[in-house]
Amino acid sequence: MLGATGSIGTSALDVIGRHPDRLRATVLAAGCNVEALLSLCRRHRPLHAVVADEDCFEALRDGLREAGLDTRAHAGAGAIEELAASGECDTVVAAIVGAAGLPSTLAAARSGKRLLLANKESLVLAGELLMAAAREGGATVIPIDSEHNAIFQCLPPQPAGNGNAGLPDEAMRAQVARLVLTASGGPFRGRNRDSLRQVTVEQAVDHPNWSMGPKISVDSATLMNKGLEVIEAHHLFGLPGSRIDVLVHPQSLVHSMVEFVDGSTMAQLGLPDMRTALAVGFAWPDRIGSGVGGLDLLACGGRLDFEPPDTAAFPCLALAFRALEAGGTAPAVLNAANEVAVSAFLQRRVGFLSIAALVEETLAALPATAAGSLEVLREADAAARRHVGALVADAPVPA
Ligand code: NAD
Ligand code: MG
Incomplete structure (x- = not known):
């Protein structure tokens, strides 16, 4: 469980705790929150x-000893990577936030684990390499x-060890017309660009x-x-951006849809609680309890609404489509610039609208080049962080 103290980590451990006969958390990894990690241990x-x-390290080691636990303490990104690849686990929940999750996610893919992949930034940064590692590693x-x-649930189940990491092969992709990703629209849905200038971290x-x-x-947001x-969908399901659509669905009950070439659309519905997806990940193709109740559409207001995304008020969505189309290093630059810009916003160094502006400026300053190796992608990631870091340092602190 990588990112054990986070939101996904907590949900995953809740599901694991419900099935002591079937599941056991053997490795817990976190950033630096020792108290929370000790309590999970x-x-x-x-x-x-x-x-x-x-x-x-010392705080963790001493805390484990004081709690009378046999759990072994480790520290460092290298230790996380080693444990993710080790025989101490057969399943890895990759739920570290940001590009920091890439090395351990890659290690789990290479070593043939069942990989419950929450760390979307690793797919955006190095999707081709990560998916190839998963296929080659089994x-x-x-x-x-x-x-x-x-979408995974809407597609026909793949036979185990299909050489494609359990995801659709070319024959199945040809049967899919398009994917429709639903979006809640976030806390600022319906607002125009100008009204977003002053929004606070708390609101976001x-x-x-x-x-x-x-x-x-x-x-x-x-x-x-x-x-x-x-x-992420492009890398997982192998479809081009032109066959991936986004639809705003404010109730967050329809979690996404697959349209097939025969005109059928399959959708998956459920309450917005990540424990359902995690239970699917742990038990697939079986189903196990997740602690999430069933969906009562009448109790949920009796309606499902859909509207197009507003890319004028929220330019980041269009920037991502453009980066996908540009290919090469562009998604890595997009992701890194966004991570730095979001962190600056959370630290109240820049305003909300600056996030999109900083990402756009960085993409323009660092045009896409071919991305054949992890080294090239890491360099693009680092260059984008440097570029946007300098822009943030020069930016006036918002009032
Ligand atoms: P979070 O901030 O709640 O938790 C992040 C976890 O990562 C924490 O345990 C933290 O200690 C750990 N971490 C941070 N930096 C680290 C580092 N350098 N090395 C090792 N561990 C580190 O985040 P979250 O909401 O749980 O999201 C985790 C990932 O899952 C993100 O990639 C996110 O996009 C994805 N995801 C989350 C949700 C959700 O509902 N929360 C849904 C879909 C996808
Ligand atoms: Mg999501």
């Missing part, structure tokens, strides 16, 4: 606990993003339907989250 008694921040990839998990992270970590909550998801 007391509850789940893993074999290993690991913090990315090496300065937190991993099974199960998307843990409500939209992609919905206050999502109407989902409870999530701060970074993805801001991404949902800018619609960059949906843009990242379009790129």
